[in-house]
Amino acid sequence: MARALILALAFAAGAVAAQAGGTFGTSLRPPARPEIVEDRMTPIPASLPGKEFGEWLDDFRNRAAMLGLDEDVLDRAFRGVSYDPGIIRRDENQSEFARTLWEYLETAVSDARIRNGRAMMRKHARTLDAIESRYGVEKQIVAAIWGLESAYGSWRGSTNVIEALASLAFDGRRADFFESELVAALTILQKGETTPENLRGSWAGAMGHTQFMPTSYLLYAEDFDGDGRRDIWSDDPTDALASTARYLARFGWTYGQPWGVEVTLPEDFDYLQADRKITRSPSEWARLGVLGMDGRPVPDHGPASILLPGGHRGAAFMIFPNFAVLESYNPADAYVIAVGHLGDRLMGGGPIRQGWPRDVRALGHDERTELQARLTELGFDTQGIDGRIGPLTIDALRRWQKARGLVPDGFASPAMLQALREDRG
16 A cells, blocks of 8 residues: 555544654645655655546546545545646746746835735734744744745635646656645545635645645644634634644744844855855854854854855855754745745844845746756766756756856856856866
């Protein structure tokens, strides 16, 4: 039997006590989720190449029924469900990867989102204070995730979650992950947590005020208001906000530690030191000339790395372990920086002070894929070619830049892609 289905059904019976762990988590919008799910369970086998959607769905239903999902649940869940190619297009063009960071932040941390967030924090102050007290996660971080995921509950998604997950599972690019999420969604229905009509969310199957994926719901959702239901779908955000705080706490959130701090770098900074694997205390970074924007050493919040999300021409940040906790929600640097910075702004902090290389456009999906392929062909393995620029690709790019006498900042730009095209090895 496939372990993913067994575990999903075990969750439904309350038999599994999940333990947090891993580098990445079941993020509320893929691509953030697959890594931790795959760490925790072996997914059911992917669909065979060449199958039509109806044939794949019949096969999936048979496997699900054999492992304990009720036929009537499957009948109700899949009534009227069809393959939606539009969902696949959206999966390939997520804004965290398709826009430059500065363009993304203009929307994610807009004046309106800050203003609305402060108003919602005042409106739900008692609830947010209670959540912070119980889980040890600052209320502004919970509010910032709420703001980014659903604009404080104003947009929770209207897509049929079953249809979205079935389309993504059938597509095959990440079939294992989305089949596991589909099983979890069906388990939610079998438990009676909600109805198929109410199981609405994003194109990726994320649900509620803070856009939990089904597996995250089964593992971390809370009945914080004590009404006997873990309700992340209703207009009342209480359970969703508490569930988010619990999620972050289980992944190791440290109360009082910032996600990151904007810093200045010395003129002679060695950009090879801007590597997530290199950590030093803020005082050690200060001795190398890395200081806060006030010209003083950053307070000692723990081991920290230097992050250059816009390359050597953009803002620099000293990031702490809480940055990695937010990555468990969504591993895109743009998302994590947006959550952290929005949280800071909600508490009265100022904007990012350093500039960005605004003359540089974002690489398209095909260009990002080409960049990874060319790096790998030249001997700088990105350990996967998926069109998403993450730490492994940045590290490979940095090593190539150093070998070619370029500034090794790991910043994937059109200029770097062109240089790779011209590199004959």
